[in-house]
Amino acid sequence: MINDNAQNNKDIKLITEITRSLKVSLWFVFLTFPLLVIKVDALEKTVEYRWQNMLYVAIGTFLVSLLSKFFLDQNTKRKERAALVTEPQIGFLERIFNEPKYLYPIAFAACLFALIFPLIFSPYQTNIMTTALMYVVLGLGLNIVVGMAGLLDLGFVAFYAVGAYSYALLNTHFDLGFWIVLPIGAILAALFGIILGFPVLRLRGDYLAIVTLGFGEIIRLVLENWNEFSQGPSGISNIDRPGLFGMELTLNQSINYMFYIMIGLVLFTIFFVNRLQNSRLGRAWIALREDEIACQAMGIDKTKTKLTAFALGATWAGMVGVIFAAKTTFINPASFTFLESAIILAIVVIGGMGSIVGVIVGAFVLILLPEYLRALSDYRMLAFGAIMVMVMIYRPQGIISNVRKHIQYDPEEKTAKKSVDTTQAGKS
Amino acid sequence: MSLILDVKKLSMRFGGIHALTDVDLQISSGEIVALIGPNGAGKTTFFNCVTGIYKPTSGDVLLNTPKTKNIRLNGLKPNQVTIKGMARTFQNIRLFQSMSVLENVMIGRHCRTKSFIFGAAFRTKFTREEEQQTIEKSYAILQKIGLEVSANELASNLSYGEQRRLEIARALATEPALLLLDEPAAGMNPQETQDLEALILRLQQEGQAILLIEHDMKLVMNLSHRIYVLDYGTLIATGTPQEIRNNPTVIKAYLGEGADA
Amino acid sequence: MEYFIELFFSGLTRGSIYALIALGYTMVYGIIGLINFAHGEIYMIGAFTAYVIATVLGIYGFPVLAIIVLAGLAAAIWSSAYGYTIEKVAYKPIRHAPRLSPLISAIGMSIFLQNYVLLAQTSDFLAFPELIPDFEFMEPIAHIVGTTDMVIIVSTIVIMLLLTLFIKKSRTGKAMRATAQDRTMAKLIGINVDQVISVTFIIGSALAALGGLLIASHIGQINFYIGFIAGIKAFTAAVLGGIGSIPGAVLGGFILGLTESFATGYVSSDYEDVFAFSLLVLILIFKPSGLLGKAEVQKV
Numbered sequence: 001m002i003n004d005n006a007q008n009n010k011d012i013k014l015i016t017e018i019t020r021s022l023k024v025s026l027w028f029v030f031l032t033f034p035l036l037v038i039k040v041d042a043l044e045k046t047v048e049y050r051w052q053n054m055l056y057v058a059i060g061t062f063l064v065s066l067l068s069k070f071f072l073d074q075n076t077k078r079k080e081r082a083a084l085v086t087e088p089q090i091g092f093l094e095r096i097f098n099e100p101k102y103l104y105p106i107a108f109a110a111c112l113f114a115l116i117f118p119l120i121f122s123p124y125q126t127n128i129m130t131t132a133l134m135y136v137v138l139g140l141g142l143n144i145v146v147g148m149a150g151l152l153d154l155g156f157v158a159f160y161a162v163g164a165y166s167y168a169l170l171n172t173h174f175d176l177g178f179w180i181v182l183p184i185g186a187i188l189a190a191l192f193g194i195i196l197g198f199p200v201l202r203l204r205g206d207y208l209a210i211v212t213l214g215f216g217e218i219i220r221l222v223l224e225n226w227n228e229f230s231q232g233p234s235g236i237s238n239i240d241r242p243g244l245f246g247m248e249l250t251l252n253q254s255i256n257y258m259f260y261i262m263i264g265l266v267l268f269t270i271f272f273v274n275r276l277q278n279s280r281l282g283r284a285w286i287a288l289r290e291d292e293i294a295c296q297a298m299g300i301d302k303t304k305t306k307l308t309a310f311a312l313g314a315t316w317a318g319m320v321g322v323i324f325a326a327k328t329t330f331i332n333p334a335s336f337t338f339l340e341s342a343i344i345l346a347i348v349v350i351g352g353m354g355s356i357v358g359v360i361v362g363a364f365v366l367i368l369l370p371e372y373l374r375a376l377s378d379y380r381m382l383a384f385g386a387i388m389v390m391v392m393i394y395r396p397q398g399i400i401s402n403v404r405k406h407i408q409y410d411p412e413e414k415t416a417k418k419s420v421d422t423t424q425a426g427k428s
Numbered sequence: 429m430s431l432i433l434d435v436k437k438l439s440m441r442f443g444g445i446h447a448l449t450d451v452d453l454q455i456s457s458g459e460i461v462a463l464i465g466p467n468g469a470g471k472t473t474f475f476n477c478v479t480g481i482y483k484p485t486s487g488d489v490l491l492n493t494p495k496t497k498n499i500r501l502n503g504l505k506p507n508q509v510t511i512k513g514m515a516r517t518f519q520n521i522r523l524f525q526s527m528s529v530l531e532n533v534m535i536g537r538h539c540r541t542k543s544f545i546f547g548a549a550f551r552t553k554f555t556r557e558e559e560q561q562t563i564e565k566s567y568a569i570l571q572k573i574g575l576e577v578s579a580n581e582l583a584s585n586l587s588y589g590e591q592r593r594l595e596i597a598r599a600l601a602t603e604p605a606l607l608l609l610d611e612p613a614a615g616m617n618p619q620e621t622q623d624l625e626a627l628i629l630r631l632q633q634e635g636q637a638i639l640l641i642e643h644d645m646k647l648v649m650n651l652s653h654r655i656y657v658l659d660y661g662t663l664i665a666t667g668t669p670q671e672i673r674n675n676p677t678v679i680k681a682y683l684g685e686g687a688d689a
Numbered sequence: 690m691e692y693f694i695e696l697f698f699s700g701l702t703r704g705s706i707y708a709l710i711a712l713g714y715t716m717v718y719g720i721i722g723l724i725n726f727a728h729g730e731i732y733m734i735g736a737f738t739a740y741v742i743a744t745v746l747g748i749y750g751f752p753v754l755a756i757i758v759l760a761g762l763a764a765a766i767w768s769s770a771y772g773y774t775i776e777k778v779a780y781k782p783i784r785h786a787p788r789l790s791p792l793i794s795a796i797g798m799s800i801f802l803q804n805y806v807l808l809a810q811t812s813d814f815l816a817f818p819e820l821i822p823d824f825e826f827m828e829p830i831a832h833i834v835g836t837t838d839m840v841i842i843v844s845t846i847v848i849m850l851l852l853t854l855f856i857k858k859s860r861t862g863k864a865m866r867a868t869a870q871d872r873t874m875a876k877l878i879g880i881n882v883d884q885v886i887s888v889t890f891i892i893g894s895a896l897a898a899l900g901g902l903l904i905a906s907h908i909g910q911i912n913f914y915i916g917f918i919a920g921i922k923a924f925t926a927a928v929l930g931g932i933g934s935i936p937g938a939v940l941g942g943f944i945l946g947l948t949e950s951f952a953t954g955y956v957s958s959d960y961e962d963v964f965a966f967s968l969l970v971l972i973l974i975f976k977p978s979g980l981l982g983k984a985e986v987q988k989v
């Protein structure tokens with residue numbers, strides 16, 4: 001009898017769920033009707049009704065609605081269970097990437113694979129990989145600003161542009177080489193970061209986001225219109241590829257060379273960001289993210305601390321900018337639109353804010369997937385947008401969440417070591 | 429005994445609200461002074477004005493420590509005030525919840541340490557030694573406060589009373605010449621309050637000057653050398669605990685509030 | 690002098706459009722404290738819906754007046770529906786998350802909608818039919834201010850007045866103000882906060898759609914990207930006037946429109962957008978509370 005009742009309840013629940021999803025589906029059919037179904041041609045004076053789209057929407061939204069309900073239920077159930085049980089709550093991926101036992105072999109294998117990559121794959125593939133690595137570094141740079149310091153920067157691409165134009169201009173006008181301009185570009189970008197950041201960093205988070213977006217657009221528009229300086233929309237071409245002790249490199253060789261330069265930069269960046277995360281400065285960022293007022297009352301200079309993060313992020317963007325200019329040998333303002341900032345932000349957010357491994361995974365997934373699934377590349381930005389929304393709702397910590405290492409102090413031995421705090425992880 | 433803090437004619441207005449009007453207050457080194465008054469009297473506002481979180485409408489705040497002779501704090505930012513030698517706790521606890529207890533105290537050491545980007549990246553000798561010192565000093569402060577067993581816990585896992593003590597530890601880590609405590613006993617059980625009393629007394633015996641906001645009259649009367657009473661933003665009385673206890677104006681201010689509640 | 694007046698009216702026209710979109714920003718920000726980054730996209734969707742419906746009706750031979758009314762209605766209805774849905778899907782589930790989460794969600798939504806229209810319709814510029822006919826009585830001054838301009842300016846002012854009246858006097862308006870002041874308190878005294886927020890999105894979206902319709906018929910072309918720039922400019926207008934303030938949004942819109950018009954007319958048209966962005970940056974740095982807004986004080 002009792003079983004029967006439970007079964008009945010379940011059936012009723014299922015039926016209400018299905019009716020609800022039907023309603024949702026109907027609503028979306030209505031919503032998408034004028035833009036997705038009707039297509040007009042004003043010149044030919046024809047109207048085309050794409051009824052198949054209506055069908056896709058109906059079925060798609062129905063399924064999504066059912067599944068998301070199911071997913072949410074699971075989520076709340078899991079949370080309820082987590083509240084009852086106090087055992088460590090670390091996800092599978094986090095466990096793998098935070099346990100040196102697993103992480104080091106994986107990292108080692110990845111490095112080895114990277115070293116021989118150009119030998120196994122075609123220059124075309126190597127080139128794509130170099131691009132992905134550039135986004136890894138851009139992501140890690142933005143991660144300092146967004147993930148570690150908690151400042152939403154929507155104009156990150158401006159610093160990338162500063163780096164790229166530094167090299168393009170210094171190279172074409174003064175014949176300066178790649179290796180000289182690499183640090184110059186980084187420093188110029190950092191200076192830009194400081195100059196732009198100084199007045200705006202005291203603004204509240206969401207205003208900061210908009211101001212940085214405004215700055216980014218201003219820089220792009222100036223590049224587009226100041227013809228004497230940047231040659232406007234037509235851009236700058238014939239930029240030198242990086243030199244290797246004065247040797248002449250063939251195109252393929254220089255593609256490989258570029259790839260190894262990027263591998264070097266990625267490794268250096270990971271090393272740097274990791275050290276930074278566990279330093280006095282890194283702690284100040286976390287504290288600042290959590291409570292600005294308490295932080296200031298503890299004697300931390302809010303502006304200086306934020307500015308450091310901002311300038312560091314800019315430095316990395318500047319370096320990648322120089323590399324970008326050297327890799328493509330041609331740049332124009334179209335490479336530095338808001339969309340580019342949005343892609344880098346998506347990498348950080350989807351990969352996992354604050355998590356180094358997360359950002360790396362995010363960059364590979366977001367840059368390589370559309371590259372290899374050409375058929376889907378039209379839908380790339382559509383998917384980016386949708387995934388950003390979904391990540392914020394269902395998994396705000398990203399693909400691989402940032403499991404912060406806490407200092408574990410042992411008073412007997414007077415030693416401190418970093419370890420993953422088990423009670424903290426898994427919480428969003 | 430020399431004057432540490434000298435506040436002259438401090439006033440603060442929020443639009444039409446006169447939260448503070450011409451408040452004068454002095455603290456000498458080694459003293460425990462209490463600031464009391466009914467809810468909404470302006471005590472927390474006084475702290476906020478003195479520590480730079482609010483900019484007072486008028487008045488002067490002078491700090492006088494061995495390191496800084498008679499400097500005006502008006503217009504300084506909160507972090508600069510802390511560096512000059514004044515640290516505070518918050519009435520509504522503002523710990524860094526996702527950090528460990530030890531790390532919270534380490535944040536307090538931030539303004540007394542130096543290592544920066546380069547040191548962080550390359551772990552120079554200076555940075556390593558400084559980091560080690562930060563940890564050891566922070567741990568020593570936790571021992572003094574009696575929280576050392578929880579050093580590696582998350583701040584959010586502490587009990588309410590322990591969190592209040594951690595706030596004190598964090599403030600102490602900035603090496604303040606004057607410590608400001610905003611209702612440190614709020615929400616504590618009698619045992620915790622007693623421990624707190626002992627702690628504050630111990631700090632005072634070590635030479636720490638303390639300004640204390642507190643509603644627990646027993647604690648205030650036991651600890652303070654002098655008491656200032658605020659009501660509707662104005663000082664209505666100052667004096668020793670004995671004098672305050674028998675002051676008719678004070679009794680009326682409190683009874684008035686009592687009749688409301 | 691004539692050139693000046695011409696620039697003045699073209700500035701007011703631009704400004705009216707910005708104002709119409711800015712109203713949506715300001716209302717939403719006032720109530721849930723979110724910069725609705727996707728609001729510009731709503732305006733773009735309004736313009737596209739109007740385009741599609743107007744063209745279809747034109748092909749089926751409807752009279753001009755019917756086309757104007759029906760296209761306008763369709764734009765308002767569908768934009769509102771989008772606004773309502775976006776709030777339910779992308780913002781409501783994370784209303785209590787840290788402040789940056791909804792903003793990132795909004796950015797994602799904006800990217801999604803842009804590409805949705807790009808894929809569903811086209812990436813080309815589309816010629817938008819001129820919906821507002823030239824009135825005869827405007828003939829003598831038509832070389833300075835066209836009929837479209839006049840219609841746009843007047844309707845913006847009327848809409849602002851109606852909206853202010855609605856928020857001051859109506860039951861829903863009062864509920865909106867209460868929710869803006871203190872959401873928890875509003876809930877306690879029995880206001881259906883969810884419903885109030887939905888209404889806010891619906892009204893804001895309808896206004897943006899109207900803006901979309903008017904500007905499209907004024908400029909004569911649309912594409913999927915118009916929402917981004919217009920959105921940021923409208924946001925600038927809202928901040929300039931003081932975000933949260935309805936007269937402020939309109940004032941901000943007019944000032945921005947006039948600035949742009951004069952700057953491009955007398956200085957250089959290359960830097961049209963730079964002026965707007967610079968204005969945005971300058972206000973946020975020097976007067977983030979705007980002209981008519983109230984400064985926020987954080988209680989400690």
Ligand SMILES: Nc1ncnc2c1ncn2[C@@H]1O[C@H](COP(=O)(O)OP(=O)(O)OP(=O)(O)O)[C@@H](O)[C@H]1O
Nearest residue numbers: 442447466467468469470471472473474986987988
């Ligand atoms: N930022 C602010 N804006 C407006 N009014 C404020 C602000 N801060 C404090 N006030 C007002 O100033 C007055 C004094 O408040 P304050 O918090 O200083 O009281 P208090 O003495 O600390 O009270 P309690 O014992 O309840 O903590 C109150 O009326 C309060 O509403």
Ligand SMILES: [Mg+2]
Nearest residue numbers: 471472473519
């Ligand atoms: Mg108080």
